[in-house]
Amino acid sequence: MSGDQDQSSQLQANIKDAIAEGSRLRLMGSGSKDFYGRELGQQRLLDLSGNRGIVSYEPTELVITARGGTPLDEIEAALEANGQMLPFEPPHFDGKGTIGGAIAAGLSGPRRPWGGSPRDLLLGIKLLDGQGRIMSFGGQVMKNVAGYDISRLMAGAMGTLGILLEVSIKVLPKPAEEHTLIIDRDPLSATRLIGEMIAESQPVTASYSLADKQAIRLACNHQRLAAIRQKYGLQESTESSGFWQQLRDHKHDFFQQPKTLWRLSLKPTTPLELTEPCLQEWSGGLRWLYSERPATEIRTLLERHGGHAIQFRNGDRSGDIFHPLHPRILGIQQGLKMVFDPHGLFNPGRHYSDY
Amino acid sequence: MGIDRQSLAAEFLNMLPPDSVIYREEELIPFECDGLSAYRKVPLIVLLPYTTEQVERVLKHCHEKQIPVVARGAGTGLSGGALPHEQGVLLSLARLNKIIEIDQDNRLACVQPGVRNLAVSEAAKPYGLYYAPDPSSQIACSIGGNVAENAGGVHCLKYGLTLHNVLQVTLITIDGERLTIGANGLDAPGLDLLTLITGSEGMLGLVVEVVVKLLPIPERQQVALAAFDDVEIAGKAVAEIIAKGILPAGLEMMDNLSLRAAEDFVHAGYPTDAAAILLCEVDGSEDEVSEEIMRVRQILLDSGAREVRTAEDETERMRFWAGRKNAFPAVGRLAPDYYCMDGTIPRNQLGKVLTMIGEMSEKYGLPCANVFHAGDGNLHPLILYDANNEGELEKAEEFGGEILELCVAVGGTITGEHGVGIEKINQMCAQFPDPELETFHAVKAVFDPQNLLNPGKAIPTLARCAEFGAMHVHAGKLRFPELERF
Numbered sequence: 001m002s003g004d005q006d007q008s009s010q011l012q013a014n015i016k017d018a019i020a021e022g023s024r025l026r027l028m029g030s031g032s033k034d035f036y037g038r039e040l041g042q043q044r045l046l047d048l049s050g051n052r053g054i055v056s057y058e059p060t061e062l063v064i065t066a067r068g069g070t071p072l073d074e075i076e077a078a079l080e081a082n083g084q085m086l087p088f089e090p091p092h093f094d095g096k097g098t099i100g101g102a103i104a105a106g107l108s109g110p111r112r113p114w115g116g117s118p119r120d121l122l123l124g125i126k127l128l129d130g131q132g133r134i135m136s137f138g139g140q141v142m143k144n145v146a147g148y149d150i151s152r153l154m155a156g157a158m159g160t161l162g163i164l165l166e167v168s169i170k171v172l173p174k175p176a177e178e179h180t181l182i183i184d185r186d187p188l189s190a191t192r193l194i195g196e197m198i199a200e201s202q203p204v205t206a207s208y209s210l211a212d213k214q215a216i217r218l219a220c221n222h223q224r225l226a227a228i229r230q231k232y233g234l235q236e237s238t239e240s241s242g243f244w245q246q247l248r249d250h251k252h253d254f255f256q257q258p259k260t261l262w263r264l265s266l267k268p269t270t271p272l273e274l275t276e277p278c279l280q281e282w283s284g285g286l287r288w289l290y291s292e293r294p295a296t297e298i299r300t301l302l303e304r305h306g307g308h309a310i311q312f313r314n315g316d317r318s319g320d321i322f323h324p325l326h327p328r329i330l331g332i333q334q335g336l337k338m339v340f341d342p343h344g345l346f347n348p349g350r351h352y353s354d355y
Numbered sequence: 356m357g358i359d360r361q362s363l364a365a366e367f368l369n370m371l372p373p374d375s376v377i378y379r380e381e382e383l384i385p386f387e388c389d390g391l392s393a394y395r396k397v398p399l400i401v402l403l404p405y406t407t408e409q410v411e412r413v414l415k416h417c418h419e420k421q422i423p424v425v426a427r428g429a430g431t432g433l434s435g436g437a438l439p440h441e442q443g444v445l446l447s448l449a450r451l452n453k454i455i456e457i458d459q460d461n462r463l464a465c466v467q468p469g470v471r472n473l474a475v476s477e478a479a480k481p482y483g484l485y486y487a488p489d490p491s492s493q494i495a496c497s498i499g500g501n502v503a504e505n506a507g508g509v510h511c512l513k514y515g516l517t518l519h520n521v522l523q524v525t526l527i528t529i530d531g532e533r534l535t536i537g538a539n540g541l542d543a544p545g546l547d548l549l550t551l552i553t554g555s556e557g558m559l560g561l562v563v564e565v566v567v568k569l570l571p572i573p574e575r576q577q578v579a580l581a582a583f584d585d586v587e588i589a590g591k592a593v594a595e596i597i598a599k600g601i602l603p604a605g606l607e608m609m610d611n612l613s614l615r616a617a618e619d620f621v622h623a624g625y626p627t628d629a630a631a632i633l634l635c636e637v638d639g640s641e642d643e644v645s646e647e648i649m650r651v652r653q654i655l656l657d658s659g660a661r662e663v664r665t666a667e668d669e670t671e672r673m674r675f676w677a678g679r680k681n682a683f684p685a686v687g688r689l690a691p692d693y694y695c696m697d698g699t700i701p702r703n704q705l706g707k708v709l710t711m712i713g714e715m716s717e718k719y720g721l722p723c724a725n726v727f728h729a730g731d732g733n734l735h736p737l738i739l740y741d742a743n744n745e746g747e748l749e750k751a752e753e754f755g756g757e758i759l760e761l762c763v764a765v766g767g768t769i770t771g772e773h774g775v776g777i778e779k780i781n782q783m784c785a786q787f788p789d790p791e792l793e794t795f796h797a798v799k800a801v802f803d804p805q806n807l808l809n810p811g812k813a814i815p816t817l818a819r820c821a822e823f824g825a826m827h828v829h830a831g832k833l834r835f836p837e838l839e840r841f
Contacts, residue, residue: 058701061702062597063701106547113541119547119550129794135788135790135794136791139699140766141700141701142512142732144699145504146769146783146786147783147787148555150795150798152550153551157547161546173600173601195460198462199571200571224643265538265543266538267463268461282541285541305539306539306540308538325544325545328532329548332548
């Protein structure tokens with residue numbers, strides 16, 4: 001593609017300058033997830049979107065390698081042309097998004113419980129660390145247990161450990177057809193039905209539940225769809241695949257409210273004693289909640305159920321955005337930060353205030 | 356400075372039941388090696404605690420007294436990861452063997468590390484569920500060991516490695532603190548430490564509880580067996596299956612030497628004159644499987660298979676698999692000893708790699724049978740030798756080392772699922788330059804600054820690599836100069 005460029009050396013020089021000057025850097029791809037994480041102070045912006053381009057893609061190997069700044073759109077178009085997809089269905093939010101940003105944020109779309117997460121699918125990286133070293137971890141093969149799995153540690157690290165110059169990701173065949181069925185039941189029995197369908201190995205690839213509307217996406221042909229409809233007494237939806245894309249990118253009406261949006265991750269069947277509107281995905285394992293309750297109240301509730309809560313959008317962004325950690329685990333994370341970024345260059349405070 | 360065995364035993368007998376402390380020389384011998392019996396060391400002492408609290412106490416004590424600790428599960432590991440330390444404690448977790456909970460609705464199981472891999476699936480079966488990773492040692496190997504090695508199996512392409520099937524572990528740090536890593540949901544807050552713990556070969560902490568995902572047992576499984584006159588054509592057929600959008604549950608290849616050995620051993624019904632066979636399994640609903648197996652059959656024939664058979668019934672399906680699952684012991688009957696390698700390569704390099712392994716086999720004068728997890732690129736060359744012949748073990752090791760370096764040279768890795776342990780520590784130098792190795796050491800130091808957990812394994816020191824490099828880069832010449840380096 002035009003615009004493809006390997007900016008490794010340039011970025012490496014930027015890091016060395018930053019070390020020399022004692023400056024701090026705010027890493028940015030397309031900026032599509034700028035709203036996410038803790039508020040950053042006055043840091044110099046390091047634009048990573050110029051380091052872009054697909055480095056290699058061999059469909060029969062089910063692996064794509066691309067530079068971190070490559071737009072998600074470009075990667076998805078290349079995969080689509082070969083009947084494949086990024087199985088974690090990364091959100092694009094404002095329609096943009098880079099592959100490096102998608103991995104660093106660690107977010108997945110509706111397909112996640114069945115297709116995996118960025119960390120599940122990340123096979124290898126070329127990393128530029130905070131000492132200006134370029135290192136490779138993992139590789140382009142699915143099975144690799146040589147050394148600690150440093151590459152996957154980068155997924156969801158919010159860019160605090162280094163710059164993802166290149167990523168290799170496992171891809172999968174895209175289902176030939178996907179259909180949406182509406183479940184016309186009360187939320188509780190709809191959730192139970194979805195659980196039942198999964199337990200019976202139905203080809204579920206997404207679920208949605210909000211108030212009295214429930215939907216499920218299935219990867220199967222019309223014949224099988226008819227059998228499933230009949231078996232569970234469900235109606236076919238008039239919604240197109242656009243519905244799931246809107247859900248993925250938070251373009252759905254639910255997400256347009258100016259209040260504090262919480263992202264809750266927990267065991268799917270966990271009942272939560274909350275009265276606020278709550279949108280569920282992942283058969284209940286992911287819940288989006290608008291609530292103005294104190295953060296500690298929400299977090300205590302989630303902890304009691306072995307889950308965690310992220311203050312996803314809006315509200316005060318100077319406090320804890322991500323769920324507070326056990327002190328020893330926080331200590332380990334600070335230790336890891338020192339390994340990869342001893343000068344504290346990258347996104348200071350974006351993940352946790354302590355690093 | 357040596358530690359006195361008797362006085363150490365007395366110290367541990369103060370905190371553990373008498374049958375948890377093994378310290379008499381003759382009783383220590385059975386623990387001197389794991390599944391890689393070429394390496395043996397008698398530990399100073401063996402401890403077999405019954406509870407998590409006992410594990411905490413042991414680690415606190417070892418930390419205080421600066422005693423190295425090597426963890427051991429079922430002892431089936433193939434890379435010497437549980438090779439004891441002569442001045443250290445061998446801490447067996449085999450007695451922490453309870454299945455704590457099966458959560459049917461959320462499809463989770465919470466188990467202790469000493470629970471056998473297959474026992475998890477057996478316990479989940481009444482609920483219509485199973486645990487997907489199935490290393491060939493699954494009858495014996497334990498979940499704790501699976502986590503330590505990030506164990507694989509024959510279903511990794513579709514169902515992933517151990518890492519993809521574990522949600523949470525309870526870890527005891529070297530100083531005896533209990534930590535929960537991961538969560539009951541699909542993600543956890545903070546850095547994803549579970550990715551570091553899984554596959555860390557007992558170097559970062561000890562796992563005392565594991566929450567694994569369970570999957571619904573598929574309605575039906577069906578396998579196709581294809582025979583090929585040429586290994587390279589078989590390799591291309593694998594690529595073709597994937598290109599056509601099929602994601603087989605299992606996709607395995609065996610070369611002529613290994614398939615003949617398996618046939619002699621278990622009478623699986625393999626065509627013994629084939630250069631290679633492919634086993635391709637699909638799973639899902641009745642209809643899906645019927646449709647997909649026909650497609651697989653056609654693709655295999657179109658790709659040049661000489662013959663394709665689908666299993667008539669469950670008995671025949673199990674027989675087709677019995678050959679593959681018994682490939683290692685079957686090959687083991689061909690020679691007094693065999694040495695099992697575990698490299699991974701990009702699938703499209705298979706033809707080249709097998710040809711070069713054939714050439715090495717001639718050079719070293721040692722036969723080599725190849726078993727290949729074709730779906731995920733994991734190659735197990737089995738080098739046949741006789742340890743009673745002077746120098747043959749060393750020859751086999753050098754042959755194996757050369758294969759692993761070839762795997763790295765074609766863009767793969769030295770270990771797909773068996774781990775580095777002590778066995779492949781030199782080849783780590785071929786795979787990773789100094790900054791990466793330094794990073795690994797620094798990560799370990801975050802968890803275990805005194806280097807007490809399984810010291811000397813998995814990550815070579817830079818000094819060791821300098822020495823190994825001097826041995827291998829002969830007269831400035833790198834091996835496989837004709838290959839592009841990745």
